[in-house]
Amino acid sequence: MSWFEVFEWSVLVLLSLMTSLSHTGDSPVPSFVTKNPQNITVLRGKVASLPCVIKNLGTKSVTWSKQGSGTPILIDDFLFGNDPRFTLHRLQRVDEDGNNIINMQMNITNTKLQDVGIYRCEISTRLRKMVHTVQLNVKEPEFTPVVIVTGSQIVDKGDELVLVCNATGKDGAPHAIQWFKDSTPIKPTSDGSTTIKDFKRDNTLISILEIKHSELDDAGDYICRTTNKDVNVLKVNVLDADVSKSSVKRGTPPKVGELKPGGGQSNTRHSTYLLATSLFLITAASHLFV
Numbered sequence: 001m002s003w004f005e006v007f008e009w010s011v012l013v014l015l016s017l018m019t020s021l022s023h024t025g026d027s028p029v030p031s032f033v034t035k036n037p038q039n040i041t042v043l044r045g046k047v048a049s050l051p052c053v054i055k056n057l058g059t060k061s062v063t064w065s066k067q068g069s070g071t072p073i074l075i076d077d078f079l080f081g082n083d084p085r086f087t088l089h090r091l092q093r094v095d096e097d098g099n100n101i102i103n104m105q106m107n108i109t110n111t112k113l114q115d116v117g118i119y120r121c122e123i124s125t126r127l128r129k130m131v132h133t134v135q136l137n138v139k140e141p142e143f144t145p146v147v148i149v150t151g152s153q154i155v156d157k158g159d160e161l162v163l164v165c166n167a168t169g170k171d172g173a174p175h176a177i178q179w180f181k182d183s184t185p186i187k188p189t190s191d192g193s194t195t196i197k198d199f200k201r202d203n204t205l206i207s208i209l210e211i212k213h214s215e216l217d218d219a220g221d222y223i224c225r226t227t228n229k230d231v232n233v234l235k236v237n238v239l240d241a242d243v244s245k246s247s248v249k250r251g252t253p254p255k256v257g258e259l260k261p262g263g264g265q266s267n268t269r270h271s272t273y274l275l276a277t278s279l280f281l282i283t284a285a286s287h288l289f290v
Helices: 003-022 241-250 264-288
Strands: 038-043 048-050 053-055 062-066 072-075 086-094 100-108 117-124 129-139 146-151 154-156 161-168 177-181 194-201 204-211 220-226 231-239
Touching: 038 048, 048 129, 062 100, 072 086, 100 117, 146 220, 146 231, 161 177, 161 220, 161 231, 177 204, 204 220
Parallel strands: 038 129, 154 231
Antiparallel strands: 048 100, 053 100, 062 072, 062 117, 086 100, 117 129, 146 161, 161 204, 177 220, 194 204, 220 231
């Protein structure tokens, strides 16, 4: 700690004591509401909230420090140091007896393993120092292995089928990945119609399964399993494109002029011709008899 920091800290402590000692008289003596000591456990990277609930604090100052450090972290809202992860959060209320209750809670964001220790919440009075302690424990978060399978879930017969499996381990990438289709192992073929390519990136093993020309019997459940027995499944459907196209043709209305004789449009034209001819003959006959 530099000479300037020592001087700055001394001034702040002196001002805190002067403020506390100058308010005597009939002011009620502050007391801690929370039990002493307390244990707080958080996962690394999470926020740790260290409570210090005080009754009748009045104008007295509160100092937060880590036991064994020799220097304060916070004096009221003032941050003593250059670690912005430490902040003071005030929560005030009045109890049923009319006493002012305030929680001078210190928050630590993005907690680290080196934050583990005992933290002291101090109130300086003219009679003595009052101390409340909180034990902070920081644990590593439990790792859950992750296996993710991605790719096209619907392909047309004859199209390429590509599936990708990403598997992440706790202490490193899995040693190997095995592919299954409906519980049957998938092996690369000598002609290259089915290939499997693996590569590692940090703690992740990536496996790419390619089937060059998919067939109808390629439809099914594709399973990616690591050597750690972690699995995930992706269902794939293969459509018969030829059947789909023929179905569309059968359902398409015929164009004008495409109807065969004996039906629809041809019959209409024939009836119209006969009707016109009959009308012509009747008209001609009526003129002859006039």
